[in-house]
């Protein structure tokens with residue numbers, strides 16, 4: 498625990514979804530744990546992305562959309578930091594902002610959620626599976642080409658409600674979201690990485706603030722989890738080289754053992770007919786280079802052509 502010269506409260510800009518609020522409260526409690534004299538407040542706000550919930554994300558501008566309004570609040574001095582699911586954070590940051598802590602990763606894998614079938618393998622021919630993620634779609638289609646994959650939008654609770662109402666035989670969600678919202682019991686089957694490689698940064702929470710807020714940047718350093726941060730940096734470097742923008746059929750997953758980092762990447766056609774994989778292993782100190790190497794190997798196999806048809 499440390500004392501801090503911070504005299505004003507730290508205000509966390511956050512979206513109002515249950516998951517966003519959980520993450521903001523988590524960062525609040527981490528800050529209070531490390532700096533007991535600090536006062537931390539949440540500044541919940543509606544973003545454009547929340548208001549257009551029925552439009553597929555890809556069509557309304559994708560990943561950057563949720564974040565912009567939180568950044569405006571920080572620029573206008575209404576908030577000091579913003580908390581994000583790393584998988585929703587674009588690779589390129591707006592000039593005035595940076596990512597100054599990545600907290601310890603929760604379970605990074607996708608989850609199969611069903612009220613009737615215990616595993617993906619147990620689904621009958623042609624079963625209806627809900628997901629709007631091109632990454633999940635292409636990998637599930639490769640594994641089970643017979644399934645009927647249908648669009649599924651909304652926050653975690655909305656998606657579960659649609660499953661419970663019988664609109665789908667199963668849905669695919671991130672395990673991390675369910676665990677954080679106290680719904681780990683809804684995970685019917687954790688989906689291993691060899692069936693569905695997670696999204697870049699899945700399960701990790703990142704903290705953003707203005708580049709000129711040096712006092713705050715120093716303070717946030719305590720909340721950074723080194724191993725998570727290195728893994729996510731490798732995954733994001735891969736995405737950066739692939740120019741993986743908004744909603745893309747890209748998976749990336751890095752692990753660290755001792756000082757060695759292994760990263761596997763995937764780019765796939767949404768219909769599941771062609772999936773490219775590559776991986777690299779090396780010193781964790783070369784995280785970003787290894788991520789870039791995997792991207793280059795994917796590009797060499799033709800990933801650029803697949804991605805170009807989607808933009």
Ligand SMILES: NCc1[nH]cc(CCC(=O)O)c1CC(=O)O
Nearest residue numbers: 582584670671673674699700701
């Ligand atoms: N795309 C929405 C989103 N962004 C972050 C999570 C939760 C998991 C995480 O923190 O990575 C989810 C829900 C989901 O994909 O099921």
